[in-house]
Amino acid sequence: MSRESVRSTRILFFVILSLLLFTACQNNTDQYNVLFIVADDMNGYGFNKTNPQVLSPNLDKFKETALSFPNTYCPAPACSPSRTAFLSGVSPHRSGKYYNGGTAWDKSLLMEQENMMEWFQRAGYNTYGKGKLFHSKIDKKRVEDNFMGTTGRAGFGPFPDSLHRVIPGNRFRGMQAFPDQDFPDVVNADQIIELLQTDQEKPFFMMYGLWRPHSPYTCPQRFYDMYNVDEIEIPDGFYKNDTADLPELAKAFIDTKRDDFQKITSTEKQWKEYLRGYFACYSFADYNIGRVLNALKESKYADNTIVVITSDNGFHMGEKNRFDKNSLWELSAVTPMAIYLPGSKHSGGTCTKPVNLQDLFPTFVDLCGNGMKPLKTIDGKSIKPLLDNPNAEWEKPSITYFGKGWISIRSENFRYLFYPDGSEELYDHRTDIWELKNIAGDSNFNEIKSHLKSFVPAEMAESIPGRWTDMIKRLEEKVSAKE
């Protein structure tokens, strides 16, 4: 070998060695890290700008770097069934977990399921979780195994002071300010930030579950101060008589929360104070999300970490005469989402195709799995094709379930609701984003209606006993007796 070629070989050797060392220092050879942030009861007001009064500067900034999916919907419109579905990969129509309350993970279908974190671990990841994650009680050891450093059986924790906890039937107790460190969202963000500053030997899947903007609407004073209560406007989506054209079952359903509605709206001033509480907590959640995003930006994982930000379900602030989630209409079903994919050409873009939180697990399998498939069937469909091309063909609508036979199907332009007695609603989102005019009876839309109806599953599981199971049964009996 000539002297020249020995020299070249040596140079090549050092280049390869340096590359290998560089890659090792980046913690993950060819796998992305994932930071998955889930807020609680965050509707589209700030995230999707459907109510421009709500300030969410950190989400706005994140959206400039990410691909936004404003038409993302939950598998079921409440914390526990939504999280159970998207973390297990089992849709509510197969598990029967449609409502809050009761158990779920001790039922065999879910117990035997390999959940999202377990799959990530098998795919070679370290998994971390802080804050509100599963919601439904899952085996303590399994939670601890799934999420390093998680406290509490349901992946909650640290638990908030009782002042910040929800009192059923009393979501709002007036403006009550407390210091930052009183809030689990702050403490959990601190811990996530610390993890991002730590050397990671393996790729990581890190989940940060916020409690806000979920009620009670307590937060640090400066977030209330962002809103002048006298200037707050009643939401555009509120319309006094938009429930007149609903099916009987839907009307009876709305009546179950009428007292709640009347109490909050008894004076306009009180309603505005309620709105300020939600808006302030929305901005507080935005602030904590911003802290975590800044920490990621300053970390060495900034360039190889996928970031997903979304909520477990949406929330009505008076629309359809409700102050609640637990419904199949847009405000409750929407879970606005944005995804940062390193190197994406579509930063700052928007994909308006209808997607579902149920689609996240298969998407992670696609992006992070290196061919590792889940052990059991998971529902949903990978949205990787949309991350690659936001205008790609996407025929699949997004489905939200609220009990056996209670189903809502959202295409890019329409929402179709189907009830167990066969009654229906249809809304055209091109002209009616607040779903004020039910056009199910308009024959011009028959084709669209029957197309969407074809996605109603032939079989749906009976409800696992939960907070709404008996109530829904009684409503069905009451309405069918009248008909």
Ligand SMILES: [Ca+2]
């Ligand atoms: Ca929730």
